[in-house]
Amino acid sequence: MTLTVRVWRQPGAEAEGRMVDYRVEDVSPDMSFLEMLDILNEDLITRGEDPVAFDHDCREGICGSCGVVINGLAHGPEQTTTCQLHMRAFSDGDVIDVEPWRSRAFPVIKDLVVDRSALDRIIGSGGYISAPTGSAPEAHSTPVPKPDADRAFENATCIGCGACVAACPNGSAMLFTSAKVTHLNLLPQGQPERETRTLNMVAQMDAEGFGGCTNSGECTVACPKEIPMFSIANLNKEFLRANRKKRS
Amino acid sequence: MTDHSDLFTLGAPLVDGAAPSGPIEGRWDKRKFDAKLVNPANRRKHKVIVVGTGLAGGSAGATLAEQGYHVTQFCFQDSPRRAHSVAAQGGINAAKNYRNDGDSVYRLFYDTVKGGDFRSRESNVYRLAQISTQIIDQCVAQGVPFAREYGGLLDTRSFGGVQVQRTFYARGQTGQQLLIGAYQALSRQIDAGNVEMHARTEMLDLIVVDGKARGIVARDLVTGKIDTYFADAVVLATGGYGNVFFLSTNAKGSNASAIWRAHKRGAYLANPCYTQIHPTCIPRSGEHQSKLTLMSESLRNDGRIWVPEKMGDTRPPHQIPENERDYYLERIYPAFGNLVPRDIASRAAKNQCDQGRGVGPGGLGVYLDFADAIKRLGRPAVEAKYGNLFDMYARITAENPYETPMRIYPAIHYTMGGLWVDYDLQSTIPGLFVIGEANFSDHGANRLGASALMQGLADGYFVLPSTINDYIARGGFGDINAQTPEVVATQNEVTGRIDQLLSINGTRTVDSFHRELGNVVWDQCGMARNEGGLRKALDRIPELRQEFWSTVKIPGTGYELNQQLEKAGRVADFMEFAELLVRDALVREESCGGHFREEHQTSDGEAARDDDNFSFVSAWEYTGVGENPVLHKEDLVFDYVHPAQRSYA
Numbered sequence: 001m002t003l004t005v006r007v008w009r010q011p012g013a014e015a016e017g018r019m020v021d022y023r024v025e026d027v028s029p030d031m032s033f034l035e036m037l038d039i040l041n042e043d044l045i046t047r048g049e050d051p052v053a054f055d056h057d058c059r060e061g062i063c064g065s066c067g068v069v070i071n072g073l074a075h076g077p078e079q080t081t082t083c084q085l086h087m088r089a090f091s092d093g094d095v096i097d098v099e100p101w102r103s104r105a106f107p108v109i110k111d112l113v114v115d116r117s118a119l120d121r122i123i124g125s126g127g128y129i130s131a132p133t134g135s136a137p138e139a140h141s142t143p144v145p146k147p148d149a150d151r152a153f154e155n156a157t158c159i160g161c162g163a164c165v166a167a168c169p170n171g172s173a174m175l176f177t178s179a180k181v182t183h184l185n186l187l188p189q190g191q192p193e194r195e196t197r198t199l200n201m202v203a204q205m206d207a208e209g210f211g212g213c214t215n216s217g218e219c220t221v222a223c224p225k226e227i228p229m230f231s232i233a234n235l236n237k238e239f240l241r242a243n244r245k246k247r248s
Numbered sequence: 249m250t251d252h253s254d255l256f257t258l259g260a261p262l263v264d265g266a267a268p269s270g271p272i273e274g275r276w277d278k279r280k281f282d283a284k285l286v287n288p289a290n291r292r293k294h295k296v297i298v299v300g301t302g303l304a305g306g307s308a309g310a311t312l313a314e315q316g317y318h319v320t321q322f323c324f325q326d327s328p329r330r331a332h333s334v335a336a337q338g339g340i341n342a343a344k345n346y347r348n349d350g351d352s353v354y355r356l357f358y359d360t361v362k363g364g365d366f367r368s369r370e371s372n373v374y375r376l377a378q379i380s381t382q383i384i385d386q387c388v389a390q391g392v393p394f395a396r397e398y399g400g401l402l403d404t405r406s407f408g409g410v411q412v413q414r415t416f417y418a419r420g421q422t423g424q425q426l427l428i429g430a431y432q433a434l435s436r437q438i439d440a441g442n443v444e445m446h447a448r449t450e451m452l453d454l455i456v457v458d459g460k461a462r463g464i465v466a467r468d469l470v471t472g473k474i475d476t477y478f479a480d481a482v483v484l485a486t487g488g489y490g491n492v493f494f495l496s497t498n499a500k501g502s503n504a505s506a507i508w509r510a511h512k513r514g515a516y517l518a519n520p521c522y523t524q525i526h527p528t529c530i531p532r533s534g535e536h537q538s539k540l541t542l543m544s545e546s547l548r549n550d551g552r553i554w555v556p557e558k559m560g561d562t563r564p565p566h567q568i569p570e571n572e573r574d575y576y577l578e579r580i581y582p583a584f585g586n587l588v589p590r591d592i593a594s595r596a597a598k599n600q601c602d603q604g605r606g607v608g609p610g611g612l613g614v615y616l617d618f619a620d621a622i623k624r625l626g627r628p629a630v631e632a633k634y635g636n637l638f639d640m641y642a643r644i645t646a647e648n649p650y651e652t653p654m655r656i657y658p659a660i661h662y663t664m665g666g667l668w669v670d671y672d673l674q675s676t677i678p679g680l681f682v683i684g685e686a687n688f689s690d691h692g693a694n695r696l697g698a699s700a701l702m703q704g705l706a707d708g709y710f711v712l713p714s715t716i717n718d719y720i721a722r723g724g725f726g727d728i729n730a731q732t733p734e735v736v737a738t739q740n741e742v743t744g745r746i747d748q749l750l751s752i753n754g755t756r757t758v759d760s761f762h763r764e765l766g767n768v769v770w771d772q773c774g775m776a777r778n779e780g781g782l783r784k785a786l787d788r789i790p791e792l793r794q795e796f797w798s799t800v801k802i803p804g805t806g807y808e809l810n811q812q813l814e815k816a817g818r819v820a821d822f823m824e825f826a827e828l829l830v831r832d833a834l835v836r837e838e839s840c841g842g843h844f845r846e847e848h849q850t851s852d853g854e855a856a857r858d859d860d861n862f863s864f865v866s867a868w869e870y871t872g873v874g875e876n877p878v879l880h881k882e883d884l885v886f887d888y889v890h891p892a893q894r895s896y897a
Contacts, residue, residue: 053811116326120327127432149394159334
């Protein structure tokens with residue numbers, strides 16, 4: 001296949017950005033989207049131009065590093081990570097737009113690379129169970145009903161890629177935060193910090209400049225790990241509950 | 249046996265001075281009791297640097313900070329949560345005996361020593377088995393959502409090389425869930441100000457002052473700024489070096505730079521030729537391939553591996569009748585069948601393909617078939633167990649594994665070699681500790697499934713936090729600052745190297761060099777090796793290194809986010825490291841674990857280990873790029889599990 005790829009180029013955080021057109025030839029349908037960008041970069045380097053900067057690492061859909069907006073969709077036309085999107089999703093002669101995640105809380109560092117450290121700070125504000133090493137009770141002393149364990153697991157699979165934020169018209173981090181709150185608040189181990197966790201994480205989310213949630217649901221469509229809308233409803237419930245408990 | 253004295257000089261034997269004596273069951277308790285302690289109030293006066301945030305580094309950073317040390321931690325990714333441990337799929341072993349199937353600490357110890365082909369240390373492995381039960385307790389307390397039974401108790405499954413069911417798992421994302429647990433514990437400490445986290449920052453050198461590791465030189469990958477960081481001890485948790493082969497299951501950023509640069513500062517490198525080839529990887533689809541993807545070994549619990557009996561049979565799998573299929577693992581190894589250890593399964597697949605029975609493009613693949621499992625358990629049960637793995641396979645290959653068997657082929661996966669450490673996990677440089685895949689001690693020549701996660705977390709949560717106290721309590725840390733001559737010299741070397749790389753401005757890309765180096769190492773030092781091929785590699789690697797340093801092209805400057813420059817530094821190190829790897833493979837004149845020397849095999853083609861001559865660790869001392877290194881041998885002693893031919897028949 002031969003493609004025209006229009007890429008957001010921005011040399012640095014303070015620099016102005018613009019879309020630049022590139023032609024990429026000999027694209028095989030078995031290539032991943034990132035391998036297509038590799039080919040573009042090899043060509044750019046050989047021609048003495050600056051290659052396109054993009055984040056990536058495991059290239060098997062689990063580290064959460066990669067993520068770009070492709071033709072207006074976070075991670076592109078399929079519900080997966082950019083590294084697991086293959087070129088068979090495109091056709092010969094296609095024009096493909098590639099842009100970085102767009103959100104006030106994710107400033108651009110260079111080209112397609114953005115700063116997602118706001119998500120780490122949300123976790124640091126309460127997205128954990130305080131269990132210092134070496135003091136844990138025997139694992140079988142805390143049974144967890146299988147349905148709870150399964151639902152906790154589904155929410156724990158969030159890879160923190162930020163697609164939910166990029167897809168949201170408000171730039172909200174509700175899906176990310178709700179996944180963590182749902183994971184930990186469902187488990188018996190997570191109960192002692194249930195209220196403080198919820199309140200602190202929501203406060204941090206606001207402090208980072210993420211937008212509010214209006215239940216548009218775009219996040220769940222873009223989420224490569226299929227975190228459900230239920231989690232957002234659950235965060236709202238947990239938030240009300242925590243506020244009520246705090247007052248009483 | 250050939251005399252390889254043209255490849256190295258023999259140094260003094262190496263002895264593990266920290267290893268306790270006495271009955272193996274009591275050694276770890278004895279070591280902990282004998283170790284000096286640091287008063288909790290005094291800990292905050294001490295700084296520890298931790299490089300890497302995977303299972304080993306993340307758990308170590310969190311635990312040291314909980315103990316009261318001030319931790320400065322680094323990762324090259326944008327967040328500690330992205331370390332490559334996140335990609336481990338299958339599970340984590342623990343000798344809990346929840347299945348009442350005869351498991352015990354001793355049996356886990358026994359299986360691991362045997363599975364490692366008698367090239368690991370008994371004391372270390374016993375400690376690992378002992379700690380394994382505590383790891384599960386710790387992770388459950390953190391909220392790691394392990395698979396559960398309907399009664400609410402933890403579920404387990406079995407893994408290659410063992411006959412009990414001791415593997416705890418979280419669907420096919422066990423590594424992710426364990427890493428998220430460690431990352432959350434670390435995040436809590438970052439938020440509390442006990443860990444100073446530097447993401448997008450890469451260690452480029454080790455600072456050694458008065459013979460002790462006292463800090464690192466690191467580059468801020470966003471601004472390009474080179475800075476120095478100081479501490480009383482440095483912990484490397486930087487993972488394995490599998491990417492020396494270019495194509496591997498490792499994340500693209502995984503590299504050997506931290507351990508290689510520490511090696512150049514005096515840390516010995518042990519057993520670099522012990523590379524694990526994993527049997528169940530998705531075969532490569534073409535020249536463009538940038539990395540390989542593993543299908544979890546847990547699939548071998550229910551999947552049956554076969555090839556067509558006839559050579560060059562190109563019929564689609566469903567047209568090949570049952571009596572024309574060869575379920576070769578079940579045939580050759582009836583007791584373990586499809587669950588033989590990784591090295592055995594990998595070599596058997598290679599043999600089938602070499603004989604012309606391979607399937608798929610280029611004949612480099614064998615079938616992993618779930619038809620029987622679907623018939624026996626029903627598709628929903630198979631989906632519940634392996635659903636995400638099947639989806640991943642379908643996504644990458646555009647084939648539906650519920651309807652047609654998966655194709656798999658072996659690939660580079662994990663490296664058992666690494667920096668030499670003693671029982672305290674301290675390298676030959678005092679104050680430099682090495683944990684997880686970056687060290688060498690626990691897996692021998694072959695790593696059994698579900699034991700990498702166990703080792704990473706054992707080292708980080710439990711072993712290092714005990715042993716580092718002893719080192720710090722002994723004190724003797726002089727003041728150092730940015731003007732200390734050793735600091736200035738190391739920093740200058742780092743900046744000089746970067747300037748040199750950027751000034752070459754040649755014609756070839758970094759990736760093209762990396763691919764070529766990878767091909768040389770895979771072809772000559774991969775699953776099967778022989779003296780002729782290894783010698784060829786030893787001729788080619790220095791030439792390639794020279795070409796790299798004269799014709800590589802790196803656009804941009806050092807004062808910005810420059811991903812080509814990052815890669816160039818790592819590939820430059822692989823060019824030096826690869827030579828040591830090949831030397832080690834040449835000198836080890838036996839077949840052992842993942843290391844198969846064609847000259848050393850039994851009459852039926854199985855690996856022939858040579859305990860009389862090679863029951864030792866090769867610990868290499870650096871003498872200069874391309875110079876003959878010094879080989880220090882550490883004899884391995886087996887008091888409990890007596891070396892025997894590994895039989896899985």
